[in-house]
Amino acid sequence: MTLLERLKAETRAEHDRIERTVDLDRLTATLAGYRAMLVRLHGFHSAWEAKAAEVVGGDDLFRRRRKARLIAKDLARLGMDEEEIARLPRCHPLMPLSNEAEAMGSLYVVEGSTLGGAVIARAAERRLGLTAETGCGFFRSYGRETAAMWRSFGTRLLELSSPAVDGIVVASAKRTFEVMRIWLSEAR
Structure with a gap:
């Protein structure tokens, strides 16, 4: 079995729990609900990116995957000003990210959520009229580039894989799912 x-x-159980937390119908039912979820996602991604940057910040793989700025742009397009966005709450506490293996396990969750983002984007467009x-x-x-970005992440993850590292990566992914689930559930 490969690391992927x-x-x-x-992480199937953790993935299923977070999917139940992020109710697609509720998320895209109203503009206010959609914006509230973006606020929570901004709080997670802003905090997560700062923490991950301490370990893998100079890595091109990581730099290309930073998304907090995209959420901030969306919030601005939905009527928030820069000061409001800067004052938004940040996810705390985060999971420990003290080495590359923990950062990559955590990035597995963040990158995986990008794949699901296409489903949310279609629903937001259909129900709320929102575009990029x-x-x-x-x-x-x-x-x-979504599929290509996922493949390049998978390639890098498999290069890191070893019996000593794989358990650390999996444990970090599980913790990340749980931290994200708890943080996002507070938006309900």
């Missing part, structure tokens, strides 16, 4: 297969299998230019840029972050 192990991650998928061993009018408040749905985060959920369309990679556009046509």
